[in-house]
Amino acid sequence: MKMTTQKMKERLETELSGNGRTFGYDREKDTLKVTESGHSITLSIPQIIANWEENGDVAVDKISYYVREGLLASQQKIDIRASLPNVYPVIRATSFPRETKDGKVLLREEHTAETAIFYVVDVGASYRFIEEESLQNTDVTLDDIRIAAFANLRTRPTTSKKDSVSGNDYYFVRTNDGYDASRILNESFLEEMRAQIEGEMVLAVPHQDVLIIADIRNNTGYDVLAHMTMQFFADGLAPITSLPLVYNDGKLEPIFIMAKNRPKE
Known part of the structure; x- marks a missing residue:
């Protein structure tokens, strides 16, 4: 059975319903915005359909899990000093948004002409992007974040x-x-x-x-x-x-x- 945008949209809304979540569909961009407690995640429906065609229902289960965990993580307050053992660098495209939907600037550094480095706090099943304001009124600097993040990354097993x-x-x-x-x-x-x-x-x-x-x-x-x-x-x-x-x-x-x-x- 062919998966259409409308069918995938309805399936995602069913999978992610509850907890006061709301949904906004952008017909022009073909995206679905999932919002909970003022925090949101935007999903590209064509991309999810392509992934579903390749991997089946596990693709929908995976994205639903990431959305739920991501929304949960975004609502947790960060104690940046206490979080240093759990900070990591993540690579994103240079076009990746530099600030949150509510205008908070994300901690970011240059990498290559195509990629940028963002910093996150690992919260177990997901991670939360660190905002510049998280460092305000603390003794933690960007250098502290960078050093801890790269050190933590090196401790992770890397197999190929x-x-x-x-x-x-x-x-x-x-x-x-x-x-x-x-x-x-x-x-x-x-x-x-x-x-x-x-x-x-x-x-x-x-x-x-x-x-x-x-x-x-x-x-x-x-x-x-x-x-x-x-x-x-x-x-x-x-x-x-x-x-x-x-x-x-x-x-x-x-x-x-x-x-x-x-x-x-």
Whole structure:
């Protein structure tokens, strides 16, 4: 049975009803806004349908769970000093909103031309983005947040699965802990991977729940990575960027890959 926008909208509203939640559908953008206690999360219905077509009902169950936990987390007050053991960096697209719906500026730093770093407090099943005002009237600085967040990230297990196509190797980090893409910030892990990669090291963070590390040894490898990244980007619940990033001397640079061709320098 074909899933339509109207059917998915009604299903999401049924799954997420209760707790005084309200729903707002934007027909032009094809999005569903879920609001509870003044906090809201906006869902892209076409993206959820694409994910449902790929993964079935588990896709709807997963997004419903994230919405419920996200709304719960957004209502909790943050004691930033006490929360330092649970702060983490998360990678998002540079187009990701810099402030909340009620105008509170999020703690953010530059990363690459395609990606930015935001900071969150892990609350178990979800996380809450840290707002700049959380640091006001405290002795906690952005440096404190950054140091703690990167240290906490390094303590998380980082495992990968390898696949090989046409002489090129691809490693997938998919632990589903909400910080897979963020592991692109784990410099020691990247250096370990660089030491075992024979060709050019290219990374991709198409959405928050995957980090792809490619060992590119021929032109076909770029083409495979481009298609792979685009597919992940289209299916992800929190898309970041479809552009891969070349890793050289500890630096990341976005590249545009033409089909069947290596990008020209």
